[in-house]
Amino acid sequence: MRRDNILRSSSFRLALIFSLMFISAFIVTGMIVYQLVRWELQQRQDQTIQETFAVIAAAYGDQDITDLLDTVQTYIKAAGDRQRVFSLVDPSGKVLAGNIPDLKFPEGWSSIDGDEMQLPDDRQYRIFSGAVDGNRLTVGLSRRETENIEAIMLQSFGWASIIVLLLAVSGGGLIALRVQRRFGAVRSTMEHVARGNLNARIPIVGRGDDVDLLSHDINDALARLAATVEGMRQVSADIAHDLKSPLNRLKMTVNEALAKQESGQAVITELEAASAEADRINETFEALLRIAQIEAGARKSRFGKLDLGDILQSLADIYSSVAEDNGQRIQSSLDQPGEIIWGDRELLTQMYANLIENAIRHCPTGTDIVIRSEADAEMITTWVEDNGPGIPEREHGNVFRRLYRLEKSRTSPGNGLGLSLVKAIADLHGARILMENSEPGLRIKIVFPRIDQ
Amino acid sequence: MRILLIEDDIKTADFIARGLREAGHVCDVLPDGQDGLFHAIRETYDVYVVDRMLPGLDGLSIVRSMRAAGVKTPTLFLSAIAGIDDRVEGLEAGADDYLVKPFAFSELLARVNALARRPPAVAEKTVLQVADLTMDMMKRRVTRAGVEIELQPREFTLLEVLARNEGRVLTRTMLLERVWDFHFDPKTSVVETHISRLRGKIDKPFDVQLLHTIRNTGYSLHAPR
Numbered sequence: 001m002r003r004d005n006i007l008r009s010s011s012f013r014l015a016l017i018f019s020l021m022f023i024s025a026f027i028v029t030g031m032i033v034y035q036l037v038r039w040e041l042q043q044r045q046d047q048t049i050q051e052t053f054a055v056i057a058a059a060y061g062d063q064d065i066t067d068l069l070d071t072v073q074t075y076i077k078a079a080g081d082r083q084r085v086f087s088l089v090d091p092s093g094k095v096l097a098g099n100i101p102d103l104k105f106p107e108g109w110s111s112i113d114g115d116e117m118q119l120p121d122d123r124q125y126r127i128f129s130g131a132v133d134g135n136r137l138t139v140g141l142s143r144r145e146t147e148n149i150e151a152i153m154l155q156s157f158g159w160a161s162i163i164v165l166l167l168a169v170s171g172g173g174l175i176a177l178r179v180q181r182r183f184g185a186v187r188s189t190m191e192h193v194a195r196g197n198l199n200a201r202i203p204i205v206g207r208g209d210d211v212d213l214l215s216h217d218i219n220d221a222l223a224r225l226a227a228t229v230e231g232m233r234q235v236s237a238d239i240a241h242d243l244k245s246p247l248n249r250l251k252m253t254v255n256e257a258l259a260k261q262e263s264g265q266a267v268i269t270e271l272e273a274a275s276a277e278a279d280r281i282n283e284t285f286e287a288l289l290r291i292a293q294i295e296a297g298a299r300k301s302r303f304g305k306l307d308l309g310d311i312l313q314s315l316a317d318i319y320s321s322v323a324e325d326n327g328q329r330i331q332s333s334l335d336q337p338g339e340i341i342w343g344d345r346e347l348l349t350q351m352y353a354n355l356i357e358n359a360i361r362h363c364p365t366g367t368d369i370v371i372r373s374e375a376d377a378e379m380i381t382t383w384v385e386d387n388g389p390g391i392p393e394r395e396h397g398n399v400f401r402r403l404y405r406l407e408k409s410r411t412s413p414g415n416g417l418g419l420s421l422v423k424a425i426a427d428l429h430g431a432r433i434l435m436e437n438s439e440p441g442l443r444i445k446i447v448f449p450r451i452d453q
Numbered sequence: 454m455r456i457l458l459i460e461d462d463i464k465t466a467d468f469i470a471r472g473l474r475e476a477g478h479v480c481d482v483l484p485d486g487q488d489g490l491f492h493a494i495r496e497t498y499d500v501y502v503v504d505r506m507l508p509g510l511d512g513l514s515i516v517r518s519m520r521a522a523g524v525k526t527p528t529l530f531l532s533a534i535a536g537i538d539d540r541v542e543g544l545e546a547g548a549d550d551y552l553v554k555p556f557a558f559s560e561l562l563a564r565v566n567a568l569a570r571r572p573p574a575v576a577e578k579t580v581l582q583v584a585d586l587t588m589d590m591m592k593r594r595v596t597r598a599g600v601e602i603e604l605q606p607r608e609f610t611l612l613e614v615l616a617r618n619e620g621r622v623l624t625r626t627m628l629l630e631r632v633w634d635f636h637f638d639p640k641t642s643v644v645e646t647h648i649s650r651l652r653g654k655i656d657k658p659f660d661v662q663l664l665h666t667i668r669n670t671g672y673s674l675h676a677p678r
Binding site for chain 2: 278282283286293301302317318319321322325326346349350353357360361418
């Protein structure tokens with residue numbers, strides 16, 4: 001497993017991208033607000049200047065320059081620090097009053113640096129100049145006040161930015177860490193699996209979030225995989241165990257034939273025995289593989305809608321003459337038309353054929369074999385029942401095991417795989433198998449869940 | 454008949470080729486998939502026998518390519534894979550029949566013969582005649598020498614399959630597939646029981662036997678030779 005590196009994790013990158021986007025949005029918004037406020041402050045400053053201008057100009061009445069002059073001088077006196085500047089120039093260009101030199105200010109609005117007007121404050125001044133009955137009145141205001149406010153604004157905005165940045169990065173990091181921790185659990189589980197422990201499972205937190213859902217799916221897949229591997233392991237063990245003795249027998253028969261051949265005797269009996277043994281080995285091998293494939297679910301792709309009653313009826317027809325020749329009787333009691341299920345016709349046919357053949361082969365003459373199906377709202381129950389010798393109840397759980405054979409059937413032909421195949425096919429169809437004592441005899445029920453049509 | 458065998462296992466190929474030649478056929482053997490396909494498309498044969506797993510090009514691809522190239526020659530698929538989906542896959546690829554290894558040679562021969570003489574796909578005959586036995590498919594009536602014979606539905610199908618393959622040998626497995634649609638080996642005498650019942654109805658009451666048992670191979674319906 002590669003070492004965790006939080007900086008490389010997708011959750012951290014996501015958090016980082018999100019933080020950057022958030023910060024950018026914050027800065028853009030901040031700039032817009034700053035510009036708006038600045039513009040508003042300048043508007044207000046201009047308004048103040050214009051109002052002052054209007055008040056001074058209103059002092060000029062009936063061509064009386066004195067009142068105007070007094071007013072200007074009063075204002076000049078009040079503006080001791082020359083944050084406000086005034087100047088009154090008569091039509092001939094003579095300065096009547098003012099705390100700045102006459103710079104021939106243009107009519108209307110202008111902006112002039114303080115040092116140009118020989119002022120101690122070298123900041124920009126906002127100047128409004130206008131005519132008052134031929135005299136030129138100029139009113140100006142230093143930008144200092146608004147610039148102070150702007151500086152405060154910038155400063156607080158800067159601090160806010162830093163706080164937002166810290167919050168975004170640390171929050172993002174925290175979220176990334178938490179997600180990382182959960183993915184870490186997934187990774188360490190997968191690491192265990194990679195090392196061969198197929199029973200490792202990802203812990204489910206229980207929040208039902210996407211990581212939980214993903215973990216759930218992975219766990220399901222792991223369970224399936226573990227079952228398949230276990231099945232394969234079981235098959236290999238079974239093959240090793242159950243093919244070894246017939247292979248030995250085969251070799252012994254061949255050796256016997258070789259010895260007979262040397263002494264000039266006919267070997268046809270041995271060759272026939274060897275051929276039959278080889279057939280049996282092959283049959284066992286094939287049955288094991290088939291069961292393993294069915295258990296792995298490989299066949300599900302060939303599922304279709306089919307009529308269970310149809311399958312059972314046709315099998316009852318086929319086997320009734322076989323049973324009759326064996327001195328037995330097959331009765332069927334089936335719903336016609338039967339119940340529709342989702343399944344594989346070939347496999348289901350083989351499954352029921354196995355059950356019916358078991359009954360025919362293991363029951364004595366005179367046995368009745370009953371094939372039935374019944375359906376209710378939730379399930380479809382099918383069964384094959386006989387009144388033969390049955391199976392001891394303690395063996396009911398064993399007979400579905402691979403290659404398991406009851407002691408008494410050891411001598412009759414068969415490989416002990418018939419019921420394992422039945423179970424594998426039933427499992428593939430989501431059906432349950434119930435084995436019951438039908439007193440006397442055996443009843444094997446296969447119960448299918450009903451599908452929504 | 455000219456038969457092309459595409460099989461890479463030398464021993465198996467030898468065994469099959471020898472058997473086919475002894476049965477009076479001409480058999481060419483190619484061990485490589487690509488050569489096999491090339492040959493199959495260029496030359497004319499009566500039947501192809503193609504192994505599923507081959508070096509160069511696998512059997513499924515050979516059959517698919519052959520069919521895509523318009524070659525309609527009957528093809529028998531051989532496979533060591535007893536997988537439950539493999540038969541269906543082989544047939545879907547365009548093969549006409551499928552045989553799983555190991556097999557008895559008589560089984561292979563019977564299937565090759567059945568394939569080669571498969572009549573072109575024309576409308577199926579509605580009246581089948583084997584010697585004095587008549588099957589009317591429309592009325593589902595069977596008569597022999599004018600005597601009406603009652604058959605169970607499954608016996609009727611069995612007789613139909615045998616009659617449509619008059620003179621050919623049908624193995625137990627072939628009958629299981631075609632009459633019962635069983636793709637597994639039943640542990641009881643399904644085939645034998647039905648054959649014996651059918652024989653009791655169509656042969657027993659008459660002098661001449663039509664339904665013959667071919668020892669170690671299968672069954673055949675034909676007039677006495």
